[in-house]
Amino acid sequence: MSAHALPERKAPSAAFAFFRERGRLSAWRLFTFTLCVLVAIPLLVVASSLLHPDRETWRHLADNVLPELIRHTLLLTLGVSVAAGILGTGLAWLTAVCDFPGRRFFSWSLMLPLALPAYVTGFVLVGLLDFTGPIATLLRQWFGPEVRLPPIRSGGGAALALTLALYPYVYLLARHAFLSQGKRALEVGQSLGLSRRQGFLRIALPLARPWIAGGVALVAMETLADFGTVAVFNYDTFTTGIYKAWYSLFSLPAAAQLASLLILFVFVVLFLEQRLRAGMRYTPTGRSAGRERLVLTGFGRLAAPLFCGAVLTVAFIVPVGQLLWWALGVAAQDLDLRYWAYLGRSLLLAGMAATLITATALLLAYARRQQRGALTDAMVRFATLGYAVPGAVLAIGIYLPIAWFDRLYIGLMGELFGREAGPLLAGTLLAMLSAYLVRFLAVAHEPLAAALQRITPSMDEAARSLGLCSRQLIQRVHLPLLKGGVVTAMILVFVDVMKEMPITLMTRPFGWDTLATRIFEMTSEGEWERAALPAVALLVAGLVPVILLTRQTER
Amino acid sequence: MFSRLLSSLIILAAAVSPLAHGEEVVVYSARNEQLIKPVFDAYTRATGVTIRFITDKEGPLMQRLKAEGPNTPADLLLTVDAGNLWQAAEEGLLAPVNSPILQSNVPASLRDPGNRWFGLSVRARTIVYNTDRVRASDLSTYEDLADPKWKGRLCLRTSKKVYNQSLVAMLIAEHGEAKTERIVRGWVANLATDPFADDTKMMEAVAAGQCDVGIGNTYYYGRLMEKKPNLPLALFWPNQQGSGVHVNISGAGVTRYAKNRAGAIRLLEWLSSPDAQNLFADVNLEYPVNPQVKPAPAVAAWGDFKRNPINVAKAGELQAAAVKLMDRAGYK
Numbered sequence: 001m002s003a004h005a006l007p008e009r010k011a012p013s014a015a016f017a018f019f020r021e022r023g024r025l026s027a028w029r030l031f032t033f034t035l036c037v038l039v040a041i042p043l044l045v046v047a048s049s050l051l052h053p054d055r056e057t058w059r060h061l062a063d064n065v066l067p068e069l070i071r072h073t074l075l076l077t078l079g080v081s082v083a084a085g086i087l088g089t090g091l092a093w094l095t096a097v098c099d100f101p102g103r104r105f106f107s108w109s110l111m112l113p114l115a116l117p118a119y120v121t122g123f124v125l126v127g128l129l130d131f132t133g134p135i136a137t138l139l140r141q142w143f144g145p146e147v148r149l150p151p152i153r154s155g156g157g158a159a160l161a162l163t164l165a166l167y168p169y170v171y172l173l174a175r176h177a178f179l180s181q182g183k184r185a186l187e188v189g190q191s192l193g194l195s196r197r198q199g200f201l202r203i204a205l206p207l208a209r210p211w212i213a214g215g216v217a218l219v220a221m222e223t224l225a226d227f228g229t230v231a232v233f234n235y236d237t238f239t240t241g242i243y244k245a246w247y248s249l250f251s252l253p254a255a256a257q258l259a260s261l262l263i264l265f266v267f268v269v270l271f272l273e274q275r276l277r278a279g280m281r282y283t284p285t286g287r288s289a290g291r292e293r294l295v296l297t298g299f300g301r302l303a304a305p306l307f308c309g310a311v312l313t314v315a316f317i318v319p320v321g322q323l324l325w326w327a328l329g330v331a332a333q334d335l336d337l338r339y340w341a342y343l344g345r346s347l348l349l350a351g352m353a354a355t356l357i358t359a360t361a362l363l364l365a366y367a368r369r370q371q372r373g374a375l376t377d378a379m380v381r382f383a384t385l386g387y388a389v390p391g392a393v394l395a396i397g398i399y400l401p402i403a404w405f406d407r408l409y410i411g412l413m414g415e416l417f418g419r420e421a422g423p424l425l426a427g428t429l430l431a432m433l434s435a436y437l438v439r440f441l442a443v444a445h446e447p448l449a450a451a452l453q454r455i456t457p458s459m460d461e462a463a464r465s466l467g468l469c470s471r472q473l474i475q476r477v478h479l480p481l482l483k484g485g486v487v488t489a490m491i492l493v494f495v496d497v498m499k500e501m502p503i504t505l506m507t508r509p510f511g512w513d514t515l516a517t518r519i520f521e522m523t524s525e526g527e528w529e530r531a532a533l534p535a536v537a538l539l540v541a542g543l544v545p546v547i548l549l550t551r552q553t554e555r
Numbered sequence: 556m557f558s559r560l561l562s563s564l565i566i567l568a569a570a571v572s573p574l575a576h577g578e579e580v581v582v583y584s585a586r587n588e589q590l591i592k593p594v595f596d597a598y599t600r601a602t603g604v605t606i607r608f609i610t611d612k613e614g615p616l617m618q619r620l621k622a623e624g625p626n627t628p629a630d631l632l633l634t635v636d637a638g639n640l641w642q643a644a645e646e647g648l649l650a651p652v653n654s655p656i657l658q659s660n661v662p663a664s665l666r667d668p669g670n671r672w673f674g675l676s677v678r679a680r681t682i683v684y685n686t687d688r689v690r691a692s693d694l695s696t697y698e699d700l701a702d703p704k705w706k707g708r709l710c711l712r713t714s715k716k717v718y719n720q721s722l723v724a725m726l727i728a729e730h731g732e733a734k735t736e737r738i739v740r741g742w743v744a745n746l747a748t749d750p751f752a753d754d755t756k757m758m759e760a761v762a763a764g765q766c767d768v769g770i771g772n773t774y775y776y777g778r779l780m781e782k783k784p785n786l787p788l789a790l791f792w793p794n795q796q797g798s799g800v801h802v803n804i805s806g807a808g809v810t811r812y813a814k815n816r817a818g819a820i821r822l823l824e825w826l827s828s829p830d831a832q833n834l835f836a837d838v839n840l841e842y843p844v845n846p847q848v849k850p851a852p853a854v855a856a857w858g859d860f861k862r863n864p865i866n867v868a869k870a871g872e873l874q875a876a877a878v879k880l881m882d883r884a885g886y887k
Binding site: 060065130151240247392406505513520527 | 588628715752765
């Protein structure tokens, strides 16, 4: 689809002029604009609440809880972003560039925590490390009743759980960056006398910046939107305030207003970050095939697998072990044939959503490439903000226009044909998929935008000067370079959709339960052990594609 | 390619869209699937009426009803607390029902004075204590847990859970805001550790000796003791000389734009009848709302108690006030 819209002349500026002559530039602009507006409708619905401020609720929140909520939120988001950024980048560097025993195994297994919802990791951590957990109980038996572990139900505990659950976003993106950035720059660095560490810090890291920034942006947005995990730790954040206003004070307007502030905050931060690196060029330096790895020796050779193993154990093996233990206990009671249907629907939804969203994000990224500038950047940024909005609030923002459309349609059918029509959108897969698109466009956009940054205009020029037509340009130059980004985007969206709860609950057709809604059914009355069964099923279903796809990208 | 994808999506969407056949009642339920499906299945077996339902949290379900307006497919809204039913009625989402059967099956304090919603099971929120560290004779009332003698001995669940909001709302109804705020401040001062995310974790902490007493719903206690019968935990019925134990309901109301209003009322009446009451309440170790029906043996073993007779609608009316009060008192 994008094939015939690509530059057909050598210089990009000339190409734009060419488009203008033929009116094609406006086609791209129209496409970007339409898509952004469609995706932005739910966000605008949420933001429209600002027109009717609920002063009473606001005053109460501002006087009593807001200062603390903001402090908590900033601390948590900063903490998780930094920790997940460092952890994800470090692990990616180890498995993508270095060589040590077990590297091959860790390179894919360190991605696995992606399939675990963060609140599950959180719940398991609390269960293990709280006063009543096995570890603290043992310590008290050995060393006396006054021995205490640091309190796990705290900001630190929540940050730990979120970091362990979210670092794979950074890992996946940074790994792709390191794998594809080639080694020549590093070799140049070495020949200039840089040590390995300097080479990493001064060459590889800056070159991987768009990917790392994209991963950290996803982590930060997910942390800001998180409600389930912080609820497990009873650590109140801005999202807690949003749900308090809605569920407890019965003021959806106040909740939506708080959410709008959150959206605005994220928008400004992301936009600034993006503008900061707008002027930079990221060109792959040399092919990555046939490269040699940095073979770790001495201490590093021992420490690297130990470190990777430790992360994998805490972030994945322990929570999954606990889940399996619980799941086995309830399987006899709860496991039945319906699970095939849950599984099938989860896979179907996630697969369709991953395809649709990745394709849309790709088009959007191309559109942005065709016309750089602050306006396009701002529109794209806005269209990808759905990821930072607490799920249930966004679900309302999505459902209102759906219901409005159905009302219009039903009214129209009644007037025109005098017959009673049912809703056209509500309770259909189309509505569900559109909702997922709004929520997860950012997840596909970040890796694709990063990948596209690598394909510079000069590469297009070079390809054209060699006589490649648009189709060939796409097939032989763009696609190979984009493949990793597309795979990354699809994995992330697939797994995220499988885990998604509030939008699935709100927009699913009658009887269309999925594995995620099964988890909701169990946890809504605190039956965490019974929730382990759907959680394990979700894990297995999410892991298979993750492993298959990562094997493909493994070199 | 895109249009082909779109058209196949629409076909798929149409394929899963429901087709009407026979009588059916549509329920929006905040009570979870495993608690309601057995009951609905029994109704279908008894009457041939199909029940279609969808589960979600109360907040989203109510917004959904609101957004759908006259086009809503829902006939009945089912929740697990009175506060949300009160709110749904307040927003005009529910329609009054005049049913002599419901009025005789559901005690007046457990249904809306305007007949827009009806309790179907009773949930008691009571005191749980560690039998190794506390004698029952030391316990008396919810208010007493604010006394300094409990300093460092109390465990509570988070104030964000609606059950605690209802409890504090009832205290406001009885004592007024000023006195209730003193009580809640007293609780907070007595806390042994930060509030817990759920009742089960709180009760486990009481059993492990992290604290000595707590406040929780009886069915969590029942579930926990089923799994670990040897825990040194017992229930205590507070305020028996005064206003009685705080109770809440799981209940339902017929929606304003119900397509099958008569069917929804019949279902409600059946749910409140002796035939269904045990099925509805026992599956979650709750108390039947119908006074003619006895609770499950395991539940009856916890003993009889005096319930707070104030109408549970107060829990909704005063919920916002209760939440603000708890925020002021620093109850997280």
